[in-house]
Amino acid sequence: MESRLPKPSGIKRPGMVSKIVVPMDRIKAFGTVGGGAGSGFNANHSFLSAARPLTRDLNNFPNELAQRRGRAASPEPSKTFNLPNRAKLRRSRSACDINEMRQNTFKRAAAPTLPTIPAKITRPATATTSTTGTRSTAPSQRFQRAGSAAPSTTTSFASRRAAATATTTTASRAPARGAATASSTINKSKAISGGAAGGTGATAAPAPKRIAPYDFKARFHDLLEKHKVLKAKYEKQVEDMGELESLPTQLEETQTKLIDTESTLKNVQTDNECLQRQVKMQSEKIDIVTSSLVRTKDELSQLQAEHQSIKSEHATLSIEVEELRLRNEELISSNEQLSHDLAACKEQLFQSNIERKELHNTVMDLRGNIRVFCRVRPPLDCEENRQLCSWSYMDEATVEIQSLDGQAKNKMGQLTFSFDQVFNPLSTQTDIFEMVSPLIQSALDGFNICIFAYGQTGSGKTYTMDGVPESVGVIPRTVDLLFDSIKGYRNLGWVYEIKATFLEIYNEVLYDLLSNEPKDLEIRMVKNSKNDIYVSNITEETVNNPNHLRQLMHTAKMNRATAATAGNERSSRSHAVTKLELIGRHAEKQEISIGSINLVDLAGSESPKTSVRMTETKNINRSLSELTNVILALLQKQDHIPYRNSKLTHLLMPALGGNSKTLMFINVSPFQDCFQESVKSLRFAASVNSCKMAKAKRNRYMNTSLATNTSSSSLDKT
Numbered sequence: 274m275e276s277r278l279p280k281p282s283g284i285k286r287p288g289m290v291s292k293i294v295v296p297m298d299r300i301k302a303f304g305t306v307g308g309g310a311g312s313g314f315n316a317n318h319s320f321l322s323a324a325r326p327l328t329r330d331l332n333n334f335p336n337e338l339a340q341r342r343g344r345a346a347s348p349e350p351s352k353t354f355n356l357p358n359r360a361k362l363r364r365s366r367s368a369c370d371i372n373e374m375r376q377n378t379f380k381r382a383a384a385p386t387l388p389t390i391p392a393k394i395t396r397p398a399t400a401t402t403s404t405t406g407t408r409s410t411a412p413s414q415r416f417q418r419a420g421s422a423a424p425s426t427t428t429s430f431a432s433r434r435a436a437a438t439a440t441t442t443t444a445s446r447a448p449a450r451g452a453a454t455a456s457s458t459i460n461k462s463k464a465i466s467g468g469a470a471g472g473t474g475a476t477a478a479p480a481p482k483r484i485a486p487y488d489f490k491a492r493f494h495d496l497l498e499k500h501k502v503l504k505a506k507y508e509k510q511v512e513d514m515g516e517l518e519s520l521p522t523q524l525e526e527t528q529t530k531l532i533d534t535e536s537t538l539k540n541v542q543t544d545n546e547c548l549q550r551q552v553k554m555q556s557e558k559i560d561i562v563t564s565s566l567v568r569t570k571d572e573l574s575q576l577q578a579e580h581q582s583i584k585s586e587h588a589t590l591s592i593e594v595e596e597l598r599l600r601n602e603e604l605i606s607s608n609e610q611l612s613h614d615l616a617a618c619k620e621q622l623f624q625s626n627i628e629r630k631e632l633h634n635t636v637m638d639l640r641g642n643i644r645v646f647c648r649v650r651p652p653l654d655c656e657e658n659r660q661l662c663s664w665s666y667m668d669e670a671t672v673e674i675q676s677l678d679g680q681a682k683n684k685m686g687q688l689t690f691s692f693d694q695v696f697n698p699l700s701t702q703t704d705i706f707e708m709v710s711p712l713i714q715s716a717l718d719g720f721n722i723c724i725f726a727y728g729q730t731g732s733g734k735t736y737t738m739d740g741v742p743e744s745v746g747v748i749p750r751t752v753d754l755l756f757d758s759i760k761g762y763r764n765l766g767w768v769y770e771i772k773a774t775f776l777e778i779y780n781e782v783l784y785d786l787l788s789n790e791p792k793d794l795e796i797r798m799v800k801n802s803k804n805d806i807y808v809s810n811i812t813e814e815t816v817n818n819p820n821h822l823r824q825l826m827h828t829a830k831m832n833r834a835t836a837a838t839a840g841n842e843r844s845s846r847s848h849a850v851t852k853l854e855l856i857g858r859h860a861e862k863q864e865i866s867i868g869s870i871n872l873v874d875l876a877g878s879e880s881p882k883t884s885v886r887m888t889e890t891k892n893i894n895r896s897l898s899e900l901t902n903v904i905l906a907l908l909q910k911q912d913h914i915p916y917r918n919s920k921l922t923h924l925l926m927p928a929l930g931g932n933s934k935t936l937m938f939i940n941v942s943p944f945q946d947c948f949q950e951s952v953k954s955l956r957f958a959a960s961v962n963s964c965k966m967a968k969a970k971r972n973r974y975m976n977t978s979l980a981t982n983t984s985s986s987s988l989d990k991t
């Protein structure tokens with residue numbers, strides 16, 4: 274008899290499946306599905322990975338069987354199941370002992386003799402073949418069946434042996450090893466166990482047939498059958514393992530798909546959240562738009578109502594506009610007629626203005642070309658101790674003076690003087706200028722005007738001409754009147770330009786009061802004119818407003834020579850001449866009107882007895898005497914008028930003897946100690962008042978080459 278079993282040709286080594294890389298959680302889950310943790314895949318894996326020798330060798334079979342039983346019974350490797358050596362048994366024990374030993378062995382081997390293989394998940398019908406019993410079942414089921422079959426094994430060894438020998442099918446031998454695994458259901462299991470115990474039923478396994486210990490052939494065949502069964506199981510398990518091999522890949526694919534699905538799910542969830550938020554926002558927007566729409570509808574209805582109202586108003590206004598249009602046409606035609614009338618009125622006004630000037634000039638002529646106003650100043654508060662003369666103001670033109678000194682009173686008696694106007698000490702600056710203003714009007718009409726003040730020092734000449742800040746005199750009031758009149762003349766088409774010069778004659782020398790530089794000023798005659806003169810090198814300022822002219826006057830006053838005299842603490846020791854040239858242009862009529870105003874504040878006459886500056890006093894008195902001589906010569910209509918005997922008469926030549934209107938103020942002091950000088954001035958003024966001068970002519974030019982020049986005198990200056 275051969276001791277070695279023939280080599281199975283179809284057996285494949287399970288060691289081909291070396292390593293399965295599966296995540297532990299997946300493995301646990303799989304183990305749970307396949308029949309319980311620790312009993313399925315792990316056991317199977319250890320079974321597959323073990324490169325043990327096959328049990329073909331009969332001698333090796335007990336060891337292999339013991340090892341497998343030991344592993345099945347206990348996870349501890351140290352607990353190996355030691356079967357007695359078969360030879361030893363042959364020598365020391367009988368067959369009964371062997372059977373008893375086998376019985377004990379089977380009792381101990383309550384666990385499956387084969388490594389458990391996890392049930393295939395995808396094949397739930399693996400253990401449905403109860404008749405063949407070739408398919409393995411789940412370890413738990415198998416274990417359960419082994420447990421249930423165990424009692425049958427203990428009932429009778431002979432019955433098991435009989436069953437083993439009576440049938441050659443693996444199913445009949447399976448109960449001996451717990452292999453009645455045909456069914457996975459409990460009922461079937463019960464049927465199997467019942468059949469095994471009672472020998473009833475189709476699947477009831479017969480009791481194993483007892484083989485005599487010496488019947489090696491039977492034992493060999495028994496073992497061969499066992500080998501076949503095991504081989505079939507092994508092949509089946511290998512087949513299952515092949516299927517299981519694909520499980521990790523499937524698991525990986527499933528895992529990958531699962532991860533992808535989870536990722537997709539997360540994305541979908543994120544998208545869903547975003548969409549929900551957007552839906553919420555859109556809902557809020559819709560609410561806002563809806564409320565806005567409601568408001569807009571309300572506003573629209575209001576606007577429609579307003580529109581309707583405006584429409585009706587528009588219709589009403591359209592009718593009014595049409596009426597106004599017709600009215601406007603009427604007004605336009607009326608306006609044209611009025612414009613025509615206005616032009617005629619303007620022309621009429623212009624002609625009337627000319628007539629007014631002529632009449633005004635006639636009146637001035639009737640009053641005399643040289644007029645004399647007498648002004649008696651009041652005593653000042655500081656002059657209360659000074660004795661006054663006896664003054665009687667007979668009427669507005671006649672004054673009587675009488676000395677309080679007995680000798681003079683008896684000698685001269687009461688003296689009566691008549692002038693064009695007499696102003697008593699109570700007369701104001703306004704009263705004075707009221708009588709002067711017609712002359713200023715004449716200057717704007719193109720006449721030369723000369724106003725000067727004559728009198729003893731301290732008699733009030735400067736007060737009359739300049740005045741004081743609280744009560745301004747003739748010159749500042751003349752400036753204001755000029756600029757006011759210029760505005761009125763502008764409505765008549767006249768545009769005026771005013772030029773100003775300020776001159777001082779001190780000790781028979783001319784000085785420019787607007788300049789501190791030393792200059793040689795000369796009095797020169799205008800070409801082609803008998804009486805017109807001008808001063809060379811003098812500063813001439815064009816004045817645009819009253820303030821500018823006042824500023825120039827202040828400068829001139831500061832530059833004027835003053836000193837203390839017996840009659841005046843700030844006596845003017847020179848003759849001051851302010852000249853204003855008025856140039857009017859009428860663009861429409863192409864006319865130019867040139868007039869001038871000479872405002873002269875003469876130096877005060879002084880008695881040589883009281884003078885401390887004799888040269889100065891002599892020059893002043895001499896120039897005043899020459900002025901008296903000129904006026905007397907004019908009065909007497911002498912052939913030769915001695916204008917050039919003094920700078921003053923030479924400068925005033927156009928004003929005194931030519932085409933001019935002259936006004937002379939005779940200022941007198943009211944005091945007794947001034948009586949002689951007062952009488953002297955009054956006599957001179959009275960003689961001047963009686964002087965008849967030639968009729969003055971207006972300086973009126975048509976628009977020739979003069980239109981572009983500022984003054985006739987400046988054109989003809991030599």
Ligand SMILES: Nc1ncnc2c1ncn2[C@@H]1O[C@H](COP(=O)(O)OP(=O)(O)OP(=O)(O)O)[C@@H](O)[C@H]1O
Pocket residue numbers: 649650651653698728729730731732733734735736737741838840841843844845846875876877878940
């Ligand atoms: N009508 C008046 N009312 C009040 N005060 C006057 C009047 N006239 C002159 N005075 C005052 O008398 C003083 C002398 O006057 P003012 O200086 O004008 O004299 P004057 O003739 O110019 O003298 P002079 O020739 O020396 O310059 C000044 O203080 C002035 O204020």
